[in-house]
Amino acid sequence: MKTIYIRTTKIDQIFNKLSSSFGGNLEVLSNEFKLALNDNVGKGIINGITFKNGISYLEFDVTLNETLILSLYSTKRLPIYFAYCTKGSLAHRFGDSDQEHVLNKFQTGILASKRAEESILTFKKDEPTRISLIVVNTMISENVEGFSLNQKLRNAFFENDTKESAVYIGSHNLKISEKIKELNAIKHTGIVRNLMMKGIVHLILAMEVQQRADDLNRLNNTTGSLTKKELETVKEFSEFIVNYPENNFTLKFLSRKSGLSANKLQEGFKILHNRTVRDFIINERMKKSEELIRTTDLNISEIVYSIGFTSRSYFSKIFKQKYNCSPKFYKDSQNSLAATA
Structure with a gap:
């Protein structure tokens, strides 16, 4: 010692x-x-x-x-x-x-x-x-x-x-x-x-x-009903979603793969990310879409489908909620910057 x-x-x-x-x-x-x-x-x-x-x-x-x-x-x-x-x-x-x-x-x-x-x-x-x-x-x-x-x-x-x-x-x-x-x-x-x-x-x-x-x-309720091992499992699946946000992740699928109940998954995501499972997936898809708009030549429809969405109008709605502008405006702005660089 x-x-x-x-x-x-x-x-x-x-x-x-x-x-x-x-x-x-x-x-x-x-x-x-x-x-x-x-x-x-x-x-x-x-x-x-x-x-x-x-x-x-x-x-x-x-x-x-x-x-x-x-x-x-x-x-x-x-x-x-x-x-x-x-x-x-x-x-x-x-x-x-x-x-x-x-x-x-x-x-x-x-x-x-x-x-x-x-x-x-x-x-x-x-x-x-x-x-x-x-x-x-x-x-x-x-x-x-x-x-x-x-x-x-x-x-x-x-x-x-x-x-x-x-x-x-x-x-x-x-x-x-x-x-x-x-x-x-x-x-x-x-x-x-x-x-x-x-x-x-x-x-x-x-x-x-x-x-x-x-x-x-929360009256110092450190981990709720989850064990440390269960929180580790939630973290691992969080990282998988971050790396592959385009996958069709459903609560049922994640529950089956992780071995955790839907309630425990929701609780774990709230503890670690302060979001529900669905909100976490959507947020990661939005971050990925912004990156694709900024760094690739894909059009908006191609980006929508590449990140796992099926509705362009729904994508545009939540993109604007997050970034305070439409995806088209953001892409056009990127093109304008490229033209003047």
């Missing part, structure tokens, strides 16, 4: 500590940090970036040769940690507590304290783990960009509350996973890269805050 003590929220100091503890190769480009682990401690990458508004983003994508205890001590900045698990699991407890909370795959976790307190994160040995961590410093100077936002985040957890600390482990959320994929897929450099990363990190932060609010409204 290995323990690393981190007593700062400054990204450069965090990575210097991780680098001295793990070894490996540390790369620094502008305000981004990337630590590639060596084979002695495990495999994987730890990434990090900091922004000017007291917010930092770290991602651990690792498989470690021994259990890691990461001790984060809340300094006078009193940070709130917004965590998301894409792979594996992560355990958390406060230093003066024996109560441990576990963050599992596709779950959000928010860790906050009113006073300087130790947050202890445990990464399991030999378990492929991918954890995203947004660190929000709540005690920053009033003249620092983001002061108002950071204070509001803090008040959301402790206003009119006598608790000294708060831990929230949320329900399963695939949308956050998709945003993390977008974050990792950014190929731009310089100011464009920084702005895009900052925008997506703020969006992830907003989604985690909203997730907490939604869960509280």
Whole structure:
């Protein structure tokens, strides 16, 4: 078992500590940090970036040769940690507590304290783990960009509350996973890269805050009547629909193929996508149709049938509802742009 003590929220100091503890190769480009682990401690990458508004983003994508205890001590900045698990699991407890909370795959976790307190994160040995961590410093100077936002985040957890600390482990959320994929897929450099990363990190932060609010409204009913295995099945079929939206997916067909009842499928899609099965299929077909209009020479009728619709008028109606213009207008606009390029 290995323990690393981190007593700062400054990204450069965090990575210097991780680098001295793990070894490996540390790369620094502008305000981004990337630590590639060596084979002695495990495999994987730890990434990090900091922004000017007291917010930092770290991602651990690792498989470690021994259990890691990461001790984060809340300094006078009193940070709130917004965590998301894409792979594996992560355990958390406060230093003066024996109560441990576990963050599992596709779950959000928010860790906050009113006073300087130790947050202890445990990464399991030999378990492929991918954890995203947004660190929000709540005690920053009033003249620092983001002061108002950071204070509001803090008040959301402790206003009119006598608790000294708060831990929230949320329900399963695939949308956050998709945003993390977008974050990792950014190929731009310089100011464009920084702005895009900052925008997506703020969006992830907003989604985690909203997730907490939604869960509280559902009285913290994390997964309803579905097991984690059943949610995994729903996710697999969701991805199949995304890849092949033109297929004739019916609720009966999906139920037979997945082994889940129609009610469980509907519940799973509401949990993971906040949509019914039918609405999810239509939405994916609309996204595919927009791509085809923009990138191919197919006419509208050809696109309608290629994405699984049989009625052009119905397609035009829901396309306009989603994109606020007719598919013909959108295609003509694309052609006009091509002509003037």
